Amino acid sequence: LDNGLAKTPPMGWLSWERFRCNTDCVNDPDNCISEQLFQTMTDIVVADGYASVGYEYINIDDCWLEKHRSHDGKLVADRKRFPNGIKALSDYIHSRGLKFGIYEDYGNYTCAGYPGIIGYEEKDALQFADWNVDYVKLDGCYALPYDMDHGYSTFGRLLNSTGKSMVYSCSWPVYQIYAGIQPNYSAIQTHCNLWRNYDDIQDSWASVENIIDYYGNNQDVIAPNAGPGHWNDPDMLIIGNFGLSYEQAKTQFAIWSILAAPLLMSVDLRTIRPQFKHILQNRKIIAVDQDPLGIQGRRIYKHKGIEIWSRPIGPLYQNFYSYAIAFVNRRTDGTPSDISVTLKELGLINFSGYRVEDLYENVDYGVLYPNTKIKVKVNPSGVVMLKGEVQYPVDL
Ligand code: A2G
The missing domain is CATH 2.60.40.1180 (Golgi alpha-mannosidase II)
Incomplete structure (x- = not known):
């Protein structure tokens, strides 16, 4: 997508793989999806040197919404877990010099069952602009994969016409592949800044190996679609969690940089061990990932x-x-x-x-x-x- 953004693959932090849909702030206040979690990660990204090597987006994933829209059809963040609302969180993140990303779903519901976008495309685009959102991930659960060529491109245009530039992350090809449809990658690159091609990453070496194999086995179809402003997304970095050894974590980071992948950490930055932090902050490998020519390896x-x-x-x-x-x-x-x-x-x-x-x-x-x-x-x-x-x- 030629919107002037994501000239190199986006870098930042995303909640999903590590924190999932933990909504239990009563019993697990430090790990639930809440404004506090995102504020804390924002603070650490700045204080512990992640921002200075290029990590810039703090992104919410699923499970931030109330189960229903407001009476006038607006998206509402969970009132208990985001008591100050999304605009306040966005302001907080911006005040620390970082950028703010949000998640929604192209279908009737998000994958975890929260409200989806169907019927509210224009309203939600305007709402995101109003909240000063810098990055939108649009998932594809509870939607018809055949409709996605139309739906994802339409929402992209609506985001664009708000006048606020937002990175647009699409799950369009992966759901089409699951449905046996050959994705139209030239349309996808025209309308999205990045897109998911394959399965969700899980906290294991087997999952990382699976993804590596997919991108290797399908490279003739996938690799040529990457370039400045439009990237394949093999999913989050799980470095520093429970499933990867030190060697395996180095391998994930190396291959992701060869793939010109977005570098979205999904890890608890409060407790990450120094050796893993060191991998995530390797400037030389980050420079490979962020190479301005943008040719996927x-x-x-x-x-x-x-x-x-x-x-x-x-x-x-x-x-x-x-x-x-x-x-x-x-x-x-x-x-x-x-x-x-x-x-x-x-x-x-x-x-x-x-x-x-x-x-x-x-x-x-x-x-x-x-x-x-x-x-x-x-x-x-x-x-x-x-x-x-x-x-x-x-x-x-
Ligand atoms: O929903 C889907 O599985 C997403 N996958 C995953 O990344 C996460 O957002 C999850 C939340 O419920 C894709 O977007 C392909």
Whole structure:
């Protein structure tokens, strides 16, 4: 969507994977979906350095609404859990220098059974503008997938005509795929800033692996649709929760950056362990994700549990890109695997060479050439991530 927003993949925090539809503020006041939870995460994003590496959106997901609209058809936030209302929360987030995202559903109900948008499209678009919303996720439960080409594009136009620019996150393709419909990705990129292609992420390595496989196996259809202003969304980062080891968390972050994915953390930032925070704040890998060329990377090798993923990034020298390369070990035999390849085999063929560095370990390999063999040791379910920055010929 060419609305001037999301020129690079959006970064921020989203409640769903970690906090779900916990509405029990009586027994679990610190973890329920409430204005307090979002204020707390806002404070931590600012205070603990997340904002300064690029995380900017604080996004509500499902379960923020009252079960019914007001008598005049307006959306109403749950009065007990959001006692000051959505505008106050939006103001709070903005006053801390961050941006505010909200969730609704294209159908009759949200996935968790709260009011949906059907029949109120224009009213809700105006309401979001009025609340100074910066980002809207429109889910697709309780809707007809055949109607989505029309419905998602119409709501996008309504958002746009409010005059307030809002990032538009669509769940349009995934529900169509579930219904056996081939999504019209050219329409989707025209109308949305990002969209979900596949299953919801869960708190497990199996779920992350499933998503990685989906994006690899379907890359010829999916990858070309990404670019500045329009991104594929493999779903939230679950780094720092219960399901991923340290190695697996590094792998999720590396692959998401190769995929030019939105970086939406869904984790309790109050209790995250330092090693996971460190991953989420890795500036070099964030820079890969946020590369301004916006070319989504691909899986270029897969054999016996070893995968190599590659993404062209800047700077460019003539037609030669720089590259981010992720070596992933999906084997579970308990010992690190050695992978050894020449730069040429990875497609790095510029004669002037590439400055190669390791983005997690801060090792600088110096300038290497197409015939140089590099050897990496990759831990089980882990990753080694390199960047090769194209070199200019030296004038003699
Ligand atoms: O509803 C759906 O399952 C969403 N999935 C998920 O992300 C979350 O928002 C949930 C809330 O009930 C998609 O948007 C594909």
